[in-house]
Amino acid sequence: MSAFAGVRIVDFTQGLAGPMAAMLMGDFEADIIKVEPPQGDRMKDHPGYLTWNRNKRLLTLDLATPAGIAKALELIALADVAIFDHAPGKLEALGLDAQTIKEAHPHLIHAWMPPYGTTGSWSQLPPHHSLLTALSGVAFRQGSYSDQPIHLILPLCHYGQAVMGAAAISAALLERHRSGKGQAVTVSGLHGVSEVTGPVRVLADPPLPRGAPLGASPSYRLYECGDGQWFFLATLFVAFYHRAIQALGLGDHWETFASDPLLAREALKAVFKTRPRAEWLELLQANGVPCAPVGPREPWFAGDAVAAGEARVTLEHPELGPVHMPNVPSRLSVTPGSVRHLAKPLNGHAWPERPTPQPTGANDGPQPLSGIKVLDLGTVIAGAHAGGVLANLGADVIKIEPIEGDPFRSNGGGFMAYSRGKRGLGIDLKQPAAREMFFDLVRGADVILDNYRFGVRERLGIHYAALKAINPRIVSCSINAYGDKGARAVLPGFDPLLQAEGGMMAAQGGEGEPILHTIPVNDVATAGVVAFSIIAALNARERTGEGQEISTSLMAQSLTFQQAEVTTYEGRPANDVGAQDCLGVRALHRYYNCADGWVAVVCETREESDGVCGVLGVPLPDNALTASRDGHLARALELAFATRIRDGVLGELLAQGVPCAPVLRGYEAFESEWLWENDFFEVWRHPRLGDMLSVRAFADFARGSSGFQRPTPDLGQHSGELLxxxxxxxxxxxxxxxxxxxxxxxxxxxxxxxxxxxxxxx
Incomplete structure (x- = not known):
């Protein structure tokens, strides 16, 4: 039996975020009935539909009819979780809102995953990732050559919302074990943005500059080789960078390069242009330098590395034939997940009657993970952010660091974001006395988390077998770059290496040069999946009484945040691709510059297209919906938008039913009334650095507070307190x-x- 065996979920969502959140729980044997309207899921023809709805049973209901609502209420009465993704006000009109449902079913987890926010006019827009990134400032965070927003080819924030939806629902179920009570859970599109981007601004300092499309640092950057092929040099740490410079025969220039990054960049660009990529990769990898070739996602997904990591599965579709999709993104040793079948019709009755959980009289915790103690050995982003997500959901997370600190430690916004909400313990685990003290901590802990390279835990004597001998209830999660199977398991790895090999850079760059995602895609994906997996294991522990080991990797997550894009079968439609400084994928799915700012427009119907062209006085061609992003229609719209005032033209377009939104710059996002109205940001104080402005929470819960309860700790800040x-x-x-x-x-x-x-x- 897996972690959620026996948990019943009725899934009323469509598209990506809600269905994928349910899918993640279904992979661990939650019993899911997906309710679809008569016309089907709005993305039923998208390849991702096959993956997001695996392990589910399908039922068609028309919620516009009394009979459909009655049947929906029957399912909800028998379920543990009901998931919705309607815009604000829509559930109230149907009588399916949390307040109404919870009065009748106090045991239920009512999960609401609206595409934008929970209030305000922009929250009524139809779900489109490019509109969400426009309204949240994300489109202006991606590195670019021109001063413009960038359309992200991968719907990163929707994937983030999905993973956080699964984590939050799982946390509410865990809390229900304690209290016997259900509750309302909200994970909006803005919560997804928060987990994926997590901006932090030190209010006393100026905003950070935008990233560069190839990478801003010479030691952490894309380089073109003599044969026109690209690779990523991922020497984030000084030791790796020095090793690379030595391997290239440039050791005499080390001090000059270290003091003059611009000179170093130009020198490395020139050197790498002298030989083919294969030769450079062979030389660098032979000297232990982290690097990886840029390539398309298709051969990566079909290749040996993914197969060796057991990250790909195949299911048979009655019409499409073999369908290849990503496997469960983490492995639980005692209650593993599995991909069992594609979505199939519900035959017969849904579920039999059974007793519902009853309130235990236990004192409700202020947050769903209250009382869970996590020993966080995670560093840089993936490991550290995973602990931060757990802290945001209420766990007591202890950030454990050696005397040199987390290699990512700084006063910058990135470190402040990913390690916020924790307590800091300084400890030298190489000393026997320190290890004994650490083992004393393990005796009273629930979770230990690390992202050490493969084999380091064993050398330190803190591998799972040692921890289990001390505390059989401990849940131990370890992250590495390429998994714990195959020849690559021992290699160091960083997010951009998986962006490169996993096809993300090539997809964003299109036919031009590859593009480094400013958002550390695989790191934030790993953090969300790890948090969900740990909570799943804690749920399993409620039934089994024992802990277990969790394993996952950046490689597995190179597939998680492009699940739809790598789902493969014969004849599948092609994925969208980007371009240098990509503004969109089509003329009517694009960003446009007005006289005083940018707008985002997404049209999917002839009526919406007619609305845009009518407002702007541009002739509507027959191929408007498929017209290219830089063709005749796009040029005509560019000229028309350029003379208009942003807010004025947005008002006219919205009046015609056109999905559109302003594209906010970073400073505009920090000042957006709509984002503040939706509690997206909060101001908090760091005792040493002063006031900070950052995202507030990754989910909201009706019975308790949400968000971080502590500032980011300084190195070893709470050592005495903890002892x-x-x-x-x-x-x-x-x-x-x-x-x-x-x-x-x-x-x-x-x-x-x-x-x-x-x-x-x-």
Whole structure:
């Protein structure tokens, strides 16, 4: 039995986010009935439909009729979870809103996943990723050559909403084990944006510059080789960069390169142009330098690396033949997931009657993961952000760092975002006394999380078998770059390497040069999947009483955030591709520059197309809906938009029923009334750096608060506090401090004295 065996879900959602959230739980044996309207899911012809709705049973209901509503209510009464994605106000009109449903079914998890926000006029728009990225400022975050927004070929924020939907629903189910009570859960498109992009701004500092399409740093950048082929050099850390410079025979220039990045970039560009890519990759990889070739996603998905990682499965479709799709994105050792079948019709009755959970009288926690203690050894983005997601959902997350700190540690917005909400413990795990103290922490913990390279846990003596011997209920999750199977398992890896090999860079660049996604796609995907997987394992522990090991990788997530794009069968339609400084995919699915700002337009019907052309006085061609992004129609619309004031033309287009929105720059997003109305941002104070402005939460829960309860910790900030909580005596703490087994800021440790002498390390 898998983690959600016995959990019943009725899925009323369409498209990507809601169906994929349910799919992730269905992979772990949740019993899902997907309710579709008579005309079917709006994306029923999209290849992704096959993946997002696997392991489900289908039922057609017309919710516009009393009979359809009555049948829907019968299903809801028998379910544990009901998932909806209607725009604000639509569920109330149907009598399916959380307040109405919860009065009749207090055990139910009512999950609402609206495409934008929960309030405001922009939240009524039909779901389109390019409109969501426009309204949230994401389109202006992608690196570009020109001062313009960028259309993202991959719907990253929709994928993020899906993963956070699964995590939040799972967290509510876990809380129900404690209280016996259901609750309303909301994971909007803006919550998806928050998990994927997580902007943080130190209010006293100017905004950070935008990224560069090829990478801003010479050590972490795309390079073109002598044969016109591209690769990514991922020497994020100084040791790797130095190793690369030495391998290239440029060691005499190391100090100059380190002090002059522009000179280093131009020198490396010239060097890599002298030989074919295969030769450079062979040389660099032989010297342990992280790098990867840029290629299309199709051979990557069909290739040996994905097969060795067991990340691909095949199911037989009665009409399409073999359908290849990504496997379950994480592996749970005791309650593994599986891909069992494609969506199939519901035959016979849905579910039998059964007793519903009853309130236990237990004290409700302030957040769904209240009482869960996580030991977070994660670093950089993927591991650190996974712990941050768990902290946002209420877990007590302890960020454990060595004396040199997380390699990503800085005062910048990235580190502040991904490690917010935690407590900091400074510890040298190489010392036996420190390991013993760590094992004492393990005895009282629920989860341990790391993203060490393959084999490091064993060398430190903190692998799962050792942890299980201390605490059989521990859930241990380890992330690495390429999984724990196959020849690549031991290799170091970074997000852009999987962007390169996994086809993301080539897809965004189209026929031109590849494009580095400014958003660390595979890192944030991994963080969300890890958080969901850990919560799934905690749910399983409620039934089995035992913990288990979780394994996943950046490679697996190179497929998760392009599930639809890699789903393959004979005759599948081609995926959209981008271009240099891509503005859209078609003339009527594109960004346009007005006299005072940019607008986003997405038309899918002839009526919507007629509305755009009518407002702008542009003739409507017969091929308007398929016209290219830079053809005659696009040029005519560019000229027409260029003379108009943004807010004025948006008002006219909306009056004609045209889906459109302003494309906000970063500073505009921080000041957007609609985003503040939807509680997207919050201001919080870091004790050392001052006021911060960042996203608030990755989900909202009716019975409890949402969001971070702590600022980002300084290195070892809470070491003394944590040891005191563990019951360590002042003498024992002093010994550990004196030996350097633990450390932290002097001001936070000065009260831990032995014989009147403060013992601490800086």
């Amino acid at each position: 005191e909580e563990m019951g360590y005596s002042p003498v024992k703490i002093a010994e550990l401090l004196a030996a350097g087994a633990i450390f932290g800021p002097a001001a936070n440790l000065a009260h831990l004295r032995d014989g009147g002498t403060a013992l601490f390390t800086q």
